[in-house]
Amino acid sequence: MFCNEGSDNDILDDDEEASMSSAKPSEIDPFDTVYSNIPDNTHILKVDENCKHCKARKFESETDGFCCRNGQIELKQPEPIPELMRLWSSMDADSRHFRENIRFFNG
Template sequence: MTLILPKVPLCKYCGAYRFYREPDSICCSNGQICLAESTLPQFLVDLITGIDPKSKEFQNMIRTYNNHFAFTSIGMSCDENYQRRDHGVYTVRVQGQIHHYLNDLIPQNPCNRMIGIQFYFYDPLHQASYRMNMLPRLNMTIVERLVEVLEPNPYAEMITTL
């Protein structure tokens, strides 16, 4: 038997899709939060939809690129009994609340690897090489272009001017 959740109207303030029984205010606090609008750069459109070798490489590693360029990561307490991958489908059972985890803005120890938001405090000219040192399996050309694309990002600008 297939169960289908009822359709939920889009948010009347920001047009976001919502899940069944999700509160109206979860996406934009009833219109109090307004995200900066931006168009997707053609470079990203080409990487996502292209069939050339560079696009295929990006598509195969899209989660790695996404995680590598993320400001934050997911924070939660997990039931470790469900995290073993000895059989079946990988499952995460969250205990408590899910939240965004934001690393320190500056690594505590200079020998520590940079992660997340810490990359955004470096000059874009050097940021790509720092990122490549962290994950050398990524394509340098793609990393350089992604750094360029994110440079005018209003959220990155806000963070780096704090």
């Protein structure tokens, strides 16, 4: 016995296809919502020279030595964490997973 499943129901006339396509809800692109409020212009701070003592970048209104009290305070540079460096620079499965989901881990 030959079984032809749903052959009569699968064929639609051109009129039926047109009416079904107009009945489909329009899909909303989630990126339209995200990118709809981007400003047309940006505010950029004026460039000011770096601190003479610690070479920190300064805002325009900061006085000289504001960041380090004219060299009295010395900030220690943190040592990189070996495991994080491996995750960031390696090509193994753990590292790829880390980089692909970095927003999740940062959250």
